[in-house]
Amino acid sequence: MEVYNEKVAYENPLLSLRIFRTMRDIEGVTNWHYHKQLELLLILKGRLDVYVEGDSFQLSEGDVVLIGASELHRDRSIGLLDYIVLQFDLEQFFDQSTIPYMRYFYDTQMPLSKANYIFGENGAVKEQAASCIRQILSEATRKEAGYELAVSILIKQILLLLLRNDSRKVLVEQDNFERIRLKPVLDYVENHLTDRIQVEEVCKIANMSYYYFVKYFKKTIGLSFTEYVNYRKVKWAERILLTKDLSISEVGERIGMPNMAHFYKMFKKYNDCSPKQFQRKMLVWNRN
Numbered sequence: 001m002e003v004y005n006e007k008v009a010y011e012n013p014l015l016s017l018r019i020f021r022t023m024r025d026i027e028g029v030t031n032w033h034y035h036k037q038l039e040l041l042l043i044l045k046g047r048l049d050v051y052v053e054g055d056s057f058q059l060s061e062g063d064v065v066l067i068g069a070s071e072l073h074r075d076r077s078i079g080l081l082d083y084i085v086l087q088f089d090l091e092q093f094f095d096q097s098t099i100p101y102m103r104y105f106y107d108t109q110m111p112l113s114k115a116n117y118i119f120g121e122n123g124a125v126k127e128q129a130a131s132c133i134r135q136i137l138s139e140a141t142r143k144e145a146g147y148e149l150a151v152s153i154l155i156k157q158i159l160l161l162l163l164r165n166d167s168r169k170v171l172v173e174q175d176n177f178e179r180i181r182l183k184p185v186l187d188y189v190e191n192h193l194t195d196r197i198q199v200e201e202v203c204k205i206a207n208m209s210y211y212y213f214v215k216y217f218k219k220t221i222g223l224s225f226t227e228y229v230n231y232r233k234v235k236w237a238e239r240i241l242l243t244k245d246l247s248i249s250e251v252g253e254r255i256g257m258p259n260m261a262h263f264y265k266m267f268k269k270y271n272d273c274s275p276k277q278f279q280r281k282m283l284v285w286n287r288n
Contacts, residue, residue: 003072006035008087011140013271013281014238015148016089017155019133019140024081032074037087038105038112039067040158042133046081050074052113064119064129066162068105068112086133091231091270093155096186100179103222104163104171114170115162125165132158178220182206185217189229193236194256197229230266233257237267241279248275 008018018037021044041050043059050057050065052073057065067073069090094102105112119126132154139147139154163171185202202225203213217225233255240251249260257263267275 003032006033008035008037016092019086019137021084024077027078029076030074032072034070034072036069037089038069040086041065042084042130044082047078048081049076064126066116071111071113084133084137096190100221106222118165122165125161128161129158182220193233196256199225234267234270
């Protein structure tokens with residue numbers, strides 16, 4: 001079985017999303033593939049069979065299907081097909097206050113595609129999700145002032161629809177107390193991004209032992225504490241690169257990553273490019 005890792009290219013470097021409308025006019029089957037982005041398909045006309053590991057979905061006009069990050073999948077079109085493909089990097093649409101919800105969609109107890117029962121059982125939710133996808137395509141095509149804000153809001157609207165209509169609890173349910181308990185830790189991280197943040201220090205803030213804290217944080221947030229700190233530092237580095245006239249090494253110093261090899265490695269992990277390449281992409285984007 002041939003399997004490939006699809007690399008999704010973003011048009012706007014600051015909007016980790018790809019959306020397009022496409023058509024097929026002959027029957028065809030794609031190879032098994034996966035990608036780190038979540039994917040939503042909206043069928044406008046025709047039929048499409050989507051196969052995810054251990055599951056399959058027969059879609060027709062008006063249907064929506066969700067495919068989780070890194071889920072292996074393929075599809076088969078039947079006759080004339082007109083549909084919209086939406087792919088987005090989940091991490092980029094969460095900030096400090098909402099990141100605990102990321103694990104509902106990223107680190108679930110079962111494949112995220114199992115949540116498709118929501119669209120199958122709740123026609124209103126499916127219609128609302130379809131409307132959001134159409135609006136995202138419209139916003140991304142027209143690119144009017146503030147369209148990035150509009151797209152971000154619409155993505156979160158889709159995620160909220162899934163969360164609030166998950167009657168089977170396919171998405172991991174989490175006690176709000178867990179998130180509240182970690183708020184002082186998240187606040188501390190935001191206020192000390194210039195420093196080398198020690199796990200031992202935040203353990204004291206959380207009033208937990210080291211081993212309990214490490215497990216608790218990963219379970220609640222969906223990222224390890226170190227991954228979360230690096231993620232927030234990289235997000236800050238992006239803002240500095242776009243708003244300050246500083247060298248790459250100065251940016252690394254500013255975010256508490258003076259080791260350039262480490263800074264480049266972490267930046268590339270979340271952006272698929274180096275800091276300098278990121279700056280160039282944004283310069284080209286702003287000129288267009």
